[in-house]
Amino acid sequence: MGSSYYSRQTLSALWRQYRQYGYWKVRVMQKHPRQMRWRQAVPPAFALTLLVTGAAAPISGAARRLLGLALGTYAAADMLASLIVARRHGRRHLPLLPAVFAVLHLGYGVGFLWGMVRFAGRWRQPASNPPATLPGGSPAGGEPVVARGRPGS
Numbered sequence: 425m426g427s428s429y430y431s432r433q434t435l436s437a438l439w440r441q442y443r444q445y446g447y448w449k450v451r452v453m454q455k456h457p458r459q460m461r462w463r464q465a466v467p468p469a470f471a472l473t474l475l476v477t478g479a480a481a482p483i484s485g486a487a488r489r490l491l492g493l494a495l496g497t498y499a500a501a502d503m504l505a506s507l508i509v510a511r512r513h514g515r516r517h518l519p520l521l522p523a524v525f526a527v528l529h530l531g532y533g534v535g536f537l538w539g540m541v542r543f544a545g546r547w548r549q550p551a552s553n554p555p556a557t558l559p560g561g562s563p564a565g566g567e568p569v570v571a572r573g574r575p576g577s
Contacts, residue, residue, distance in 0.1 A: 435523060435524070435527050438524065438527050438528070438531070439527050439530075439531040440531075441531070442527065442528050442531030442532045442535065443531040443532070443534055443535035443538075444535060445531075445532055445535060446467065446468065446531065446532035446533060446534065446535025446536035446537075446538075446539060447535035447536065447538055447539040447542070448535075448539065449464065449532075449535075449536055449539065450536060450539030450540055450542075450543050451539065451543055451546070454543060454546055466529075467528075467529045467530070467532045467533035467536065468532075468533045468536040468537050468540075469533075470494070470498065470529060470530075470533055471529075471530055471533030471534050471536075471537055472533070472537060473490070473491075473494050474491070474494060474495075474530075475537075477490045477491035477494065478491055498526075498529075499522075502522045502525050502526060503522060505521075505525055506518060506521035506522045506525065509521055
């Protein structure tokens with residue numbers, strides 16, 4: 425098996441790619457909730473923080489301060505990560521890296537939030553366990569049952 429990766433040529437193309445990743449991650453999470461990791465929730469939490477504090481900033485000093493804190497903290501982490509990557513892979517990448525990281529995180533985060541809205545009614549219901557059966561497929565009460573669940577589970 426092999427695979428190929430084609431890098432995106434523009435930041436807008438990268439934005440679209442990561443927005444789609446975030447959007448469809450919601451469906452994956454709905455179908456397979458145990459595969460989700462806390463780090464996958466950070467970009468949507470950051471995007472939501474920016475949306476809420478940005479909307480409230482014109483009327484709330486606390487929202488302005490929180491927005492400034494969130495942006496300042498992100499900018500510092502973004503620059504540190506950019507410096508680390510540029511040191512490992514060449515300083516010529518440094519001018520674009522902060523924008524690339526912001527596009528990755530915000531594109532994924534916004535896509536995830538939109539997916540949460542779009543797929544709000546599609547949360548998977550937990551599978552009920554099939555009743556215990558006796559050899560031959562009859563339940564303990566004697567009535568035949570139709571098998572539920574995956575074979576061998």
